Amino acid sequence: MDSISGMRLIQSFTNEEFESRRFAERNQENMTANLKSVRLRSMFGPIIDLLNNIGLVAVIVFGAWQVMEGEFTIGLIVAFLAYLRLLQSPVRNFSRVISIVRQSAAAFERITEILETQPEISDKGNAIELPAIKKKIEFKSVDFAYDETVPVLGNLNLTMKAGQVTALVGSSGAGKSTITSLLIRFYDPQNGTIKMDGHNIKDVSLKSLRGQMGIVSQDIILFNGSIRDNIVYGKLNATDDEIIESAKAANAHDFISAFPDGYDSQIGERGVKLSGGQKQRIAIARALLKNPQIIILDEATAALDTESEHLIQQALSRLMKKRTSIVIAHRLSTIHDADQIIVLEKGQVLEKGTHDQLMQNNGRYKQLHDLQFPQLSDIKYLAT
Incomplete structure (x- = not known):
C-alpha cells in the first residue's frame, strides 16, 4: 500500500x-x-x-x-x-x-x-461537557516524554488568551507540535495540568474538547472520494450552501468549479489529483465548515509557492477571525502580527512577547529572524 x-x-x-x-x-x-x-x-x-x-x-x-x-x-x-x-x-x-x-x-x-485494545486516552466516568472557551488556555508545570529517557517538555508553563493569536516558534524538536497534541489530548502529560477556562481537560469529555478545535496542518489528510465528501467531513449534516460558502471563504470555490464535475470531482488517494495549494484550501474549507472555537495551524503554508501562500493566507485570516488561534510556524514572516509569540527551546519557554518586543530583546527570536531575513539585518547594520 x-x-x-x-x-x-x-x-x-x-x-x-x-x-x-x-x-x-x-x-x-x-x-x-x-x-x-x-x-x-x-x-x-x-x-x-x-x-x-x-x-x-x-x-x-x-x-x-x-x-x-x-x-x-x-x-x-x-x-x-x-x-x-x-x-x-x-x-x-x-x-x-x-x-x-x-x-x-x-x-x-x-x-x-x-x-479489545483499550485506548490510552478516554473519558473519565464523570466527564463534563466543556463550555465554549472565553478566557484562556493554561499549561501548568507540564512534563511530557514520548520515551521516558528522552523528555520533550519539562516544567512547561504558558498561557494563551482566548480570541488571540498565539504563535509557537523554535528549532525542530523544541516541543511545538507536542503542545498542540497535548491540548487535543492525543496524549496526556506525565506531570502537570492543562486547563481551559479553569477546567482540567482530563475532566471534560473528549467530544466536547475536540469538538471546539479545528486543525490545518502541513501534512494534509484527504480521503479517497469527492471534494464534497472531504469538505463535508467538517460537518456531516452541512447543506450545499454551507459547503460552497466555506469553499469561497477558503479561496477554493473557483478551482473546484473549474473541474468538470465540480464538487463531485474525485480527488484520488490522499488527494493525489490536487496540487499542494488546492489540498490546503480544501482542508481550510473543511475547518471553516466545522466553525471551531480554537484553530490550530501547524505549518499550514509551508512548501507552497508565493501565489498559493497568498491565497491561503487570505483564507487563514478569515478562519482565524474572532477565534483562539495557535500557530506553529517556521516562517516568521507569517506571525509578525500575532498577539503573542512564544519561543520554545528544549521543551521550555525561552521568550515570549510580540514581534517588536522580541526583536528589541536581541534574544533567540531575533537570531531566528535574522537567519531567515539576513538582508534586513544587513540593511539595518548599514543604516547605523
Missing part, C-alpha cells in the same frame, strides 16, 4: 527495481507460507481415507471370521459395510470443517486482539 501511495517518490529515486525485488521477496514468503498450509490441509484427506479403508478391512476380516464361526450372517456384514460407507462422507467433511475452523480461530484471535 505504501508503494502505491508513494509511487511518485519511488519513480523520482528510480527505485522501481528495488521495490519490484522487495515485492517479489514478500510474495515468495507469502507463497511459501500458503504452500505449507495447503500441504498440511492436503494430508487430512488421505489420512481420513486411510482410516476409513482400515475400518473397511477390519469389518470384512472380523465379519468373515464371525461368519465362519456361525455368529454372523452375510447380510449382517453387508449392513455393517453400508453403515461404514455412510459414515465416511461425514467424517471426511468434518475433517475439512476442523481445518477451516482452525484458520478462522487464528484470524478471529487477531481481530479480537485489535478490537
Whole structure:
C-alpha cells in the first residue's frame, strides 16, 4: 500500500527495481507460507481415507471370521459395510470443517486482539461537557516524554488568551507540535495540568474538547472520494450552501468549479489529483465548515509557492477571525502580527512577547529572524 501511495517518490529515486525485488521477496514468503498450509490441509484427506479403508478391512476380516464361526450372517456384514460407507462422507467433511475452523480461530484471535485494545486516552466516568472557551488556555508545570529517557517538555508553563493569536516558534524538536497534541489530548502529560477556562481537560469529555478545535496542518489528510465528501467531513449534516460558502471563504470555490464535475470531482488517494495549494484550501474549507472555537495551524503554508501562500493566507485570516488561534510556524514572516509569540527551546519557554518586543530583546527570536531575513539585518547594520 505504501508503494502505491508513494509511487511518485519511488519513480523520482528510480527505485522501481528495488521495490519490484522487495515485492517479489514478500510474495515468495507469502507463497511459501500458503504452500505449507495447503500441504498440511492436503494430508487430512488421505489420512481420513486411510482410516476409513482400515475400518473397511477390519469389518470384512472380523465379519468373515464371525461368519465362519456361525455368529454372523452375510447380510449382517453387508449392513455393517453400508453403515461404514455412510459414515465416511461425514467424517471426511468434518475433517475439512476442523481445518477451516482452525484458520478462522487464528484470524478471529487477531481481530479480537485489535478490537479489545483499550485506548490510552478516554473519558473519565464523570466527564463534563466543556463550555465554549472565553478566557484562556493554561499549561501548568507540564512534563511530557514520548520515551521516558528522552523528555520533550519539562516544567512547561504558558498561557494563551482566548480570541488571540498565539504563535509557537523554535528549532525542530523544541516541543511545538507536542503542545498542540497535548491540548487535543492525543496524549496526556506525565506531570502537570492543562486547563481551559479553569477546567482540567482530563475532566471534560473528549467530544466536547475536540469538538471546539479545528486543525490545518502541513501534512494534509484527504480521503479517497469527492471534494464534497472531504469538505463535508467538517460537518456531516452541512447543506450545499454551507459547503460552497466555506469553499469561497477558503479561496477554493473557483478551482473546484473549474473541474468538470465540480464538487463531485474525485480527488484520488490522499488527494493525489490536487496540487499542494488546492489540498490546503480544501482542508481550510473543511475547518471553516466545522466553525471551531480554537484553530490550530501547524505549518499550514509551508512548501507552497508565493501565489498559493497568498491565497491561503487570505483564507487563514478569515478562519482565524474572532477565534483562539495557535500557530506553529517556521516562517516568521507569517506571525509578525500575532498577539503573542512564544519561543520554545528544549521543551521550555525561552521568550515570549510580540514581534517588536522580541526583536528589541536581541534574544533567540531575533537570531531566528535574522537567519531567515539576513538582508534586513544587513540593511539595518548599514543604516547605523
